[in-house]
Amino acid sequence: MASAGHLPPLLVTDRGVDYLERRAPLLGVRARRPDDLEFTLPPGATLVLYTDGLIERRDADIDEGLRALATCAATVDADLDRFSERLLVELAAPEIHDDIAVVAVRRR
Structure with a gap:
């Protein structure tokens, strides 16, 4: 999985919610290529990919989002x-100032 500077994917399992932290340089920045992150999505788990427009607010810290x-x-x-x-509906700002994308994938 490559993040290219995007926020970490969110993994939801029966054990709870965890961000798959993987720091990597922004796309186009010349740096040593980070090691690949490989994982197996557990049965019943949901992986949530999203853009920063879903959680960023001008008046709040990114960690709050x-x-x-x-x-x-x-x-x-x-x-x-x-x-x-x-x-x-629950997370997007009332006035949208950025693109928003959400992709949710579940393994059966």
Whole structure:
């Protein structure tokens, strides 16, 4: 998995919610290539990928947005479309100033 400077993916399992921390240089920055991150998505787990527009606020620290996402995503709907829509409704700012994308993947 490569992040290219994006925020870490969120992994939701029956054990809880964890960010898959993987620091890497921004895309296009010349630096030593980081080691690959490989993992197996556990059965029943949900992986959430998102852009910063979902959680960034001009008047709040990025860590507040990450905590809010983890709290909101802790309860995963059976329907991933509904789950993704709930994340957008609950987390997106009233006035959107950035692009927002959410991708949720579940292993059965």
